[in-house]
Amino acid sequence: MSDETIDRTRLPIRRPPFSGVAEQTLGGSRPDWAQIGHVKPPEGSPNVLVVLIDDAGFGNPGAFGGPIDTPNYDRIADQGLRYNRFHVTAMCSPTRAALLTGRNHHAVGMGGIPEASSGFPGYSAMLPKDAAPFPKVLKENGYSTAAIGKWHLTPEKEQGPAGPFDHWPNAWGFDYYWGFLAPEASQFDTMIAENQKFVGVQEGKDGEPFYFPEAMTDQAIDWLHGVRGHDSEKPWMLYYSTGCSHSPHHVSKEWSDKYKGRFDQGWDKLRGETFERQKKLGVVPTDAILTPRDESMPAWDSLDENRRRVCARQMEVYAGYSENADHHVGRLLDSIEAMGELDNTIVVWIWGDNGASLEGTPSGTFNEGTMLNGLPLTDQEQLQLTLKWGGLEAWGTEMMYPHYSSAWAWAGNTPFAWGKQVASHLGGTRNPLVVRYPQRITDNGGLRSQFTHVSDIGPTILEMVEIPQPMHVDGIEQQPMTGASFADSLADANASEHHTQQYFENFGNRAMYKEGWWLAMRMPRIPWRLDPDVLKHFAPGVWKPDEDPVELYYLPDDFSQATDLSASHPEKVKELQSLFWEEAEKYHVKPLLAGFAGFFGILPPIGTITTNTYHGVVQNIAPGAVPRIYNHSYTISADLHIPDDGAEGVIVAEASHLGGFSLFVQDGKLKHTYAFLGVFEYRQESRNELPAGDVNVQMIFKADEAKPATPGEVTLLVNGEPVGGGRMDHTVPFIFSGYAGMDVGLDNGLVVDRSYAEKAPFAFTGTVQKVVFDVAPHLDDQDEHAMHEHASQSDIARGISG
């Protein structure tokens, strides 16, 4: 069916009326072959490729004057257009939701992050059924659709075999999905989900180690080849979303060493160099002013030699990691070209779902998990722990979960101030966009400066493929897309601006844009601070948002937000403040900080389940679904069968040496290792070897008290008898890992205790019959509430890095 008369405003498209003849028997009957046909898109519909890079800034890629070599981004920009006033939200999931739905992020429930579904419509993380994503629209109109790579749009509590699956990628309109659902992932032992199932850590190809950017590209190419092999005409839509350049910054030395010495001048000078290149390229006007460094970030010259060298290496790794992502997008583009389809493909490539991430703290960190857990480490301790896990040689390898200094991120957002999370400023919200589509673009390598927003992508693509925005989908009336198509700007550099007004809001930082004016309303909180001392200023009844300091900019004359006009234009400040609240009302932005509600004691209902039972070998339990063992007493009990000649291997393990625990058998003994974020390791073991036959083993952690990071005593028991134990002076308060899962019967991916790394995944050689977690022994109601509150906060802390 590709008839002009098809009503595409109601999806799914109904089957056509039967136009044949059906008699009592085949005699005299005439089939209508349209009954077994499929909906087809309008004649000549092109393919669509949307590429999204993670956690990167306006001043990162070479194509926008940055220091990172991006030959493929350059290629697409030179064969297409650069958009230098393109905007995203300042956070991961909100940008992704706006991108795919063509609507404001709060309007589709994604004002916050899926780790912290909140009881307010703008923050539920539950895609409403009245906001069909544009890939679903394409699919229902006859496209093949796939999403490959990072997802981060599924509520964490739904990430398991029990679902529900309404918010997994398939339900967003993708025929096929392969990637990871979490906010971030190790690039070397990524816990992969395929369609509606976790398939876990994968092997590399040809005996080489697994590397996610390579593997996801292979998957994307395989999918394209499969579609084309099956149907020579059907157009496709591919959403290719990299884990790069999000922490952990994982890349081989081959890539990072290309940048050796290229950042020794430091972030202050790098910023100036980038700015000059940007002006030369034309992506920044020549009269723009470079904004100054905020005092929360150190001057490069203030660092001692150790820190300068370590910081320089941090950026070398980030740059190599980013260039590697560009390389793999290039492979994908090459394969599309080899299929003869590149010129019939609309390529939309966004470099960064938000500005570069400031979450590494000023020193940078060997393990971003320390920041997520609110563990304050001094610069010296960061150096010591870097040393502990292999020094700079290991920065970029799986041995660390590294994130560079916040000052590098700031430099990556040149020429703007701030970065990720800071929705009030362009450092968090203005990112590079390039578009290639030779059938419309005639001035290859041209520049477009219309104000555009990530929610415009869906409407633009639909207009270009001549498919209307549907009024009804699955019987549900749709909220209109709020993005505005900029399709006319492809052919016309002087096309008028259609997106004239836009609010911005993430975690309380906000801005209101209207016809060139930008009111910046930044909360006085820096992005790496989530501690009570800071948050108390934003508590209900304390925080008065309109009393936050404001800055006013007129962007047509002030590209970088360098000249604050708020003092001279108080009436404009007032107008935009009011307009923000109108928009907030309309799109469910209120109440501000709903995504932080857990920090202020506003909690989802307490779950009633306090035991988790795993029968047999269970693998790839998502981080958010791991039993809540934090901050209170708990017990792990396992029923095992030990053969006569003994057994070894892992009974149950979560995450890695950078945060996690493992209960295992080694040298015949029961052992427990608790990795406190790569800072301390606590080990206990049984005095004697385990007996053969059916055996029950237990690990009892008795917390000193139910409180965050509580110390406590571990007791190991075999068949009910204490056999060993020891004290743990620190425990992880929030979460072991942002991405690594739990396994019963083995330790997939990076292991918890390096003593069995050579035998990884160290599968148990006896039989694990059952493992039971009891997460609420001895808790009274008050403790239970306190721990529930803390757990809610931990979800936010984890997700905020996404």
Next chain:
Amino acid sequence: MSDDKKDVLIAAYLFEDLAKRDFDAVLKLAEDKAITVEGVVLVQKDTHGEVHVTETGDHLGRKGLKIGGGAGLVVGLFAPPLLAATAVGAAAGGVMAKFAKHRVESGIAEKMDDALPPGSGGVIAIYDSGGADAVDKALPNAVKKSVAQIDGMSANELKAGLAEAQAGMGG
């Protein structure tokens, strides 16, 4: 021995050249007689955990690759098996055992074993405890410092054992 108590210090480094810089600074202190040093050793621990002695210095601040006396004491307390490769030969198991025993009994082993992670550089020095402040200031590039103590008598005994073993090896 001018002081009964000796500090055994391991300073760990991310960068080999910075370790060398601090090593030279400690030797200068010895040469200037600002501190009383038994010996100083510059080492590198490779990624497999194997320790390599790069340079040694004696109580007068002289550099040299011959490991005996104070430098031998340093090496022996840090890693007794290294003595076999650097000072006394594989046959002198007795003296190595003495060092190993002392490390465990004095608690030095516990402090020292993790002080130098694989892939790091190190400056190891034994000096009179009174010089601790001066040594500390001479090591600005160290990422981590671990200090244990040994009494002068034990140090003398170990050195004597070492000298004996070396003599045996030579003759």
